[in-house]
Amino acid sequence: MSGIQLRKINKYFDNNHILKDLDLFIEDGDFMTLLGPSGCGKTTTLRVITGLENPEEGVLTINGKEMVNGAKGYYAPPSKRGLNLVFQSYALWPHMTVFDNVAFGLSINKTPKAEIRAKVESALEKMRIIQYKDRYPSELSGGQQQRVAIARAIVTEPKILLLDEPLSNLDAKLRLEMRAELKRLHRELKTTIIYVTHDQVEALTMSTKIAVFFEGHLVQVDTPRNIYRHPVDLRVADFIGNPKINFIDADVAYLNGSLTAESELGTLVLPGASSGAGSGKAVLAVYPEDILISSEKTEGAAMLSIYSVMPAGSETLIQLTTRGDNLLLAKVIGELDYPVGKMVWVTIPQEKVNVYDKETGRLIPRTEESAASPELKRGII
Numbered sequence: 001m002s003g004i005q006l007r008k009i010n011k012y013f014d015n016n017h018i019l020k021d022l023d024l025f026i027e028d029g030d031f032m033t034l035l036g037p038s039g040c041g042k043t044t045t046l047r048v049i050t051g052l053e054n055p056e057e058g059v060l061t062i063n064g065k066e067m068v069n070g071a072k073g074y075y076a077p078p079s080k081r082g083l084n085l086v087f088q089s090y091a092l093w094p095h096m097t098v099f100d101n102v103a104f105g106l107s108i109n110k111t112p113k114a115e116i117r118a119k120v121e122s123a124l125e126k127m128r129i130i131q132y133k134d135r136y137p138s139e140l141s142g143g144q145q146q147r148v149a150i151a152r153a154i155v156t157e158p159k160i161l162l163l164d165e166p167l168s169n170l171d172a173k174l175r176l177e178m179r180a181e182l183k184r185l186h187r188e189l190k191t192t193i194i195y196v197t198h199d200q201v202e203a204l205t206m207s208t209k210i211a212v213f214f215e216g217h218l219v220q221v222d223t224p225r226n227i228y229r230h231p232v233d234l235r236v237a238d239f240i241g242n243p244k245i246n247f248i249d250a251d252v253a254y255l256n257g258s259l260t261a262e263s264e265l266g267t268l269v270l271p272g273a274s275s276g277a278g279s280g281k282a283v284l285a286v287y288p289e290d291i292l293i294s295s296e297k298t299e300g301a302a303m304l305s306i307y308s309v310m311p312a313g314s315e316t317l318i319q320l321t322t323r324g325d326n327l328l329l330a331k332v333i334g335e336l337d338y339p340v341g342k343m344v345w346v347t348i349p350q351e352k353v354n355v356y357d358k359e360t361g362r363l364i365p366r367t368e369e370s371a372a373s374p375e376l377k378r379g380i381i
């Protein structure tokens, strides 16, 4: 399979261990996002791939060709790696027009003039900035400049495009627009994209795969859906999701393929656990949108009181007080108004609950088929 393979990459800066035994495969055509909090090593990983940083240990191959071999002290120069990089600071040349900025890479390659014109215009059209081709960067907004930088990167039709927080300087509306543009571009050009961000929404909306980093460790690589539905540990669960996921302390016991979780919300039966799951202290994780609230008495539901109601336009965030006096956050689509202190009935569908070992923080796996079996779809609280 062709792609970019990192094996046991270790990188140090002044005795600080920055990348720790990094193993990652980026398949041809992937939109792979490197996601994690500030300082976790995302940019360093990108720089190792491009050759702007040399790791002390490990091997990097691009389409089977060795680019880095730490043990042999071999590092292929960046220009020989066939990559194209767009940084957060998109640095356009101020004295050149948009057209010339985008054409630059092609003109130094001695591409014929007519071909340059056709390619530049096509890249500008793709980024929907053809109307600005004769302007100078100072005559463009930040978002338009960012589009020029991306047009400049795609005009040479790179097989692999690396983007480091390319949308970080844009306002919320433009970010949303550019996410859609990048996703469309990926589909159209079939380029492999490696994208660095600390914005989980950006990662979830655009990527085919996400690699989550914490403190130089690669913690989880998976599809956006699996990362969202089954974060492998409490750190990832805490990082993914907006508003944040709820954590509820519980005691779990394994019995006949199910985990029974006792928490301040009552008893929840969670099928699909393997016998290795064991018993002990656990943490249940539930997204706010998976908490169901009803003012009618519901069988098996827990009775909780409304702590606060926060309308947010198309959705309403509701805080509920648990028996143990902790707060649980629920998200409901649409407008809803409950008086503070009102008692409501709360249900959590068992297949939406992830269980984590409290000591190790690791997800206790459950098989999805049994977790979603219709007769057990609703857990009992």
Ligand SMILES: Nc1ncnc2c1ncn2[C@@H]1O[C@H](COP(=O)(O)OP(=O)(O)OP(=O)(O)O)[C@@H](O)[C@H]1O
Pocket: 013, 014, 018, 036, 037, 038, 039, 040, 041, 042, 043, 044, 045, 197, 198
């Ligand atoms: N040239 C350098 N010299 C020394 N330390 C560095 C250097 N570059 C990065 N670091 C350190 O390495 C760690 C990882 O940095 P990196 O830029 O890869 O993080 P990141 O995940 O991309 O963070 P951010 O989202 O803030 O850009 C940080 O602690 C950073 O301070």
